[in-house]
Amino acid sequence: MIEHFHRPRTVREALALKRRLQGRATFLAGGTRLNSSESGPPPEHFISLEGLGLDRIETKRGQVVIGALCTLQAVLEDRRVPAALKAAVAQVASRNVRNAATIGGHIASNLPWSDVIPMLVALEAKLGLARPGGAATIAVADYVARRPPGLITRIVVARPAAGRLTACRNARASANARSIVSAAVSLALSRQVVRQPVVALGGVAEHVQRLTAVEAALEGKPLPSSDEIQALVGRSVRAREALSGSAAFRTYQAGAVVALALRDAARGREARA
Amino acid sequence: MKIAVRVNGVPREFEVRPGERVRDLLRREQILSVRNGCDGQGSCGACSILLDGRTVNSCLLLAPQIDGKKIHTVEHLAPNRELSAIQTAFIDAGVVQCGYCTPALLLATEALLARHAQPTRDQVRDAFSGIFCRCTGYEQMFAAVELAARRLADPEHAPPAVPEFRDDLRLVGKMNRKVDGPRLVRG
Numbered sequence: 013m014i015e016h017f018h019r020p021r022t023v024r025e026a027l028a029l030k031r032r033l034q035g036r037a038t039f040l041a042g043g044t045r046l047n048s049s050e051s052g053p054p055p056e057h058f059i060s061l062e063g064l065g066l067d068r069i070e071t072k073r074g075q076v077v078i079g080a081l082c083t084l085q086a087v088l089e090d091r092r093v094p095a096a097l098k099a100a101v102a103q104v105a106s107r108n109v110r111n112a113a114t115i116g117g118h119i120a121s122n123l124p125w126s127d128v129i130p131m132l133v134a135l136e137a138k139l140g141l142a143r144p145g146g147a148a149t150i151a152v153a154d155y156v157a158r159r160p161p162g163l164i165t166r167i168v169v170a171r172p173a174a175g176r177l178t179a180c181r182n183a184r185a186s187a188n189a190r191s192i193v194s195a196a197v198s199l200a201l202s203r204q205v206v207r208q209p210v211v212a213l214g215g216v217a218e219h220v221q222r223l224t225a226v227e228a229a230l231e232g233k234p235l236p237s238s239d240e241i242q243a244l245v246g247r248s249v250r251a252r253e254a255l256s257g258s259a260a261f262r263t264y265q266a267g268a269v270v271a272l273a274l275r276d277a278a279r280g281r282e283a284r285a
Numbered sequence: 286m287k288i289a290v291r292v293n294g295v296p297r298e299f300e301v302r303p304g305e306r307v308r309d310l311l312r313r314e315q316i317l318s319v320r321n322g323c324d325g326q327g328s329c330g331a332c333s334i335l336l337d338g339r340t341v342n343s344c345l346l347l348a349p350q351i352d353g354k355k356i357h358t359v360e361h362l363a364p365n366r367e368l369s370a371i372q373t374a375f376i377d378a379g380v381v382q383c384g385y386c387t388p389a390l391l392l393a394t395e396a397l398l399a400r401h402a403q404p405t406r407d408q409v410r411d412a413f414s415g416i417f418c419r420c421t422g423y424e425q426m427f428a429a430v431e432l433a434a435r436r437l438a439d440p441e442h443a444p445p446a447v448p449e450f451r452d453d454l455r456l457v458g459k460m461n462r463k464v465d466g467p468r469l470v471r472g
Contacts, residue, residue, distance in 0.1 A: 013304060014302075014303045014304030014347070015303060015304070016303060017286065017303040017347070017349040019349075040347075040350075043345055043346060043347060043350060044327060044342070044345045047306070047325075047327075047344075047345045047346065047347055048325060048326055048327045048345060049324055049325035049326050049344075050326050050327075054304060058303070058347070058349075060349070060350070062350070085339070105414050105415075106327075106328075106330065106414050106415030107340065107393075107411055107412060107414045107415050108327075108330050108333060108340050108341055108342045108414075108415030108416070109327065109342070109345075109415060111336075111339040111340060111341050112336075112341045112342070112345060112346070187414070188328065188414065188415070188417065
């Protein structure tokens with residue numbers, strides 16, 4: 013039962029409130045996840061982040077710095093945001109949700125089926141994390157795996173290097189359903205040989221993960237056929253049974269979306285839903 | 286706790302509980318056009334409102350989150366009982382069936398046409414992407430938005446003529462607006 017709604021004006025105030033209230037309080041950004049009836053019981057205190065001024069997008073030294081409180085729609089509409097990230101955000105199907113959900117809140121929710129986190133991982137994006145002891149920077153992939161305490165203040169995305177190819181794909185049961193699996197890839201092609209691939213997948217584990225075994229198998233070789241990629245992914249993931257499908261079905265879908273995303277990237281086709 | 290909100294252009298103050306959903310607040314205030322279609326999951330969009338001009342699900346917002354902001358519900362489209370161009374376009378295009386999600390679709394159309402005077406089909410699809418309509422035809426929604434766009438530019442713009450038949454009957458085979466259409470588009 014929510015009994016208190018706090019409106020700190022600075023990050024320092026927000027952190028102090030959280031430190032004082034500990035597990036009885038939760039940071040609130042857009043609220044599309046925390047306020048949903050699908051979420052568990054609400055906390056006693058909400059600490060609203062709206063007044064912290066974290067809703068700007070800037071460019072600094074070739075990097076795009078996105079304030080954690082920017083809505084997904086604001087990210088989608090900003091011309092400075094890399095097209096690859098916009099394509100991933102566009103996969104969040106409901107415009108109503110994109111108008112309210114924030115990118116920081118989306119990452120903090122750490123949903124296994126996220127359509128945005130795989131691309132942030134593929135782009136090797138970093139998070140600015142405010143903590144009582146001081147600020148820290150952490151890779152998105154590490155954040156979702158380890159969930160360190162702290163408040164996400166910004167997302168830093170380097171502009172993709174020249175020749176870097178990215179794409180994302182997902183599989184879902186209906187247009188507005190959550191993804192069953194969602195993949196994002198990034199790679200370079202040098203004389204048709206794959207270099208430095210990054211393959212990120214959501215929907216098969218507790219959080220989005222990099223498929224490092226798949227990346228190692230792709231490195232330094234021509235892109236394998238879709239069937240070979242599918243088999244490779246099938247050997248690398250251990251999908252769990254879920255309402256959205258059996259382990260075998262989800263493993264099959266994982267292989268399919270990774271293969272499609274790699275094919276799109278290799279063809280230079282920007283990510284699509 | 287007390288919040289101050291501009292509702293349909295009118296400054297209002299409400300006493301709310303910190304965990305009260307905006308949908309529940311509005312329905313408590315007899316704004317019944319804001320519907321409950323998914324018990325607060327946020328998947329149907331029937332509770333859509335415009336928050337500072339953007340469509341959002343009011344079931345996913347807590348009342349303190351709208352403090353100091355402007356919200357609009359479908360009631361603002363016909364303040365003097367006279368239907369707006371968007372509302373008449375929806376009736377004429379046959380998009381109003383049960384009317385449950387119609388207020389949400391109307392608000393999404395209003396926001397869309399404020400962004401794009403002549404939206405593409407992809408833009409229409411995106412504008413309605415958060416709203417689950419269970420009964421109305423889907424193609425007609427594109428026709429309704431196109432008609433609304435034309436009618437906003439020219440209030441006299443008539444819907445496309447269709448052939449009528451059975452001269453011996455008054456209603457069957459005639460171009461008539463759905464009898465309860467005006468009531469349903471008012472929410």
